[in-house]
Amino acid sequence: MADHTHSLQQQVAIVTGASTGIGRQTAFALAEAGATVVVNYIGSRTPADDVVGQIKEGGGRALAIEADISREDQVEAMFKQAIDQFGTVHILVNNAGIEKDCAFTEMTLADWQKVIDVNLTGQFLCSRAAIREYLRRGPQPGISKATGKIVCISSVHQRIPWAKHANYAASKGGVMLLVQTLAQEFASRKIRVNSVAPGAIKTAINHAAWATEDALDKLLEMIPYGRIGDAEDVGNAVVWLCSDAADYVTGTTLVVDGGMTLYPSFSTGDG
Ligand code: BGC
Numbered sequence: 001m002a003d004h005t006h007s008l009q010q011q012v013a014i015v016t017g018a019s020t021g022i023g024r025q026t027a028f029a030l031a032e033a034g035a036t037v038v039v040n041y042i043g044s045r046t047p048a049d050d051v052v053g054q055i056k057e058g059g060g061r062a063l064a065i066e067a068d069i070s071r072e073d074q075v076e077a078m079f080k081q082a083i084d085q086f087g088t089v090h091i092l093v094n095n096a097g098i099e100k101d102c103a104f105t106e107m108t109l110a111d112w113q114k115v116i117d118v119n120l121t122g123q124f125l126c127s128r129a130a131i132r133e134y135l136r137r138g139p140q141p142g143i144s145k146a147t148g149k150i151v152c153i154s155s156v157h158q159r160i161p162w163a164k165h166a167n168y169a170a171s172k173g174g175v176m177l178l179v180q181t182l183a184q185e186f187a188s189r190k191i192r193v194n195s196v197a198p199g200a201i202k203t204a205i206n207h208a209a210w211a212t213e214d215a216l217d218k219l220l221e222m223i224p225y226g227r228i229g230d231a232e233d234v235g236n237a238v239v240w241l242c243s244d245a246a247d248y249v250t251g252t253t254l255v256v257d258g259g260m261t262l263y264p265s266f267s268t269g270d271g
Contacts, residue, residue, distance in 0.1 A: 017096030183251030199257025
């Protein structure tokens with residue numbers, strides 16, 4: 001785990017999709033910074049319990065809550081349980097996301113809808129529940145300068161079009177304007193809304209892109225910094241965005257991609 005100053009002490013964070021991948025490391029990073037972490041998961045409970053167990057072993061507080069974040073009733077129930085248990089929520093990390101990749105002409109409505117439901121509607125439902133709670137509770141300046149914080153995990157594909165991933169790219173483009181709009185709408189209430197746009201991060205979602213030497217070599221051609229990202233790279237960025245060190249930052253996207261969005265094919269200056 002990375003070394004963080006305890007800048008999130010006394011704060012409660014909900015991280016969606018926190019039992020694996022980027023969400024898991026983000027949960028650890030927030031806990032290390034002093035936050036109490038709600039580890040949202042769906043399906044198998046064992047990996048979520050493992051995250052909670054590790055946080056508790058490190059002296060932190062955590063709770064696993066199962067919820068399908070694309071379902072309104074389940075999101076509402078998760079927030080209610082978190083607030084009943086810990087009093088309020090200060091931080092939401094909208095991390096849960098999926099891919100269902102397919103050539104566009106073969107894409108079923110179900111595959112389109114599922115990705116939009118989880119990646120975009122899920123972020124809407126959780127953001128709405130969080131902002132309602134931030135407004136209900138009001139400011140706690142002794143705990144954090146902002147009344148509440150939201151970090152949406154987007155993707156470089158909020159900017160880079162991606163053939164055979166129309167559902168995914170459309171969902172992330174939607175997240176970008178959701179973030180900017182919420183930031184605009186709630187800045188006067190001292191609610192900060194930002195996103196992190198990861199590039200290629202070594203997790204299960206893109207296993208095929210790094211699992212073989214050939215695939216990894218091809219991937220690295222698109223990453224000027226010369227390595228695939230780790231989930232910690234994203235977790236560290238999330239912690240900073242949630243901390244008072246970023247108090248003047250709202251409505252922005254922090255790109256964490258080793259330069260993938262810098263048009264690497266132009267890097268030699270030739271042609
Ligand atoms: C996707 C990964 C992909 C990365 C870079 C992410 O948003 O989930 O599958 O490797 O973008 O293309």
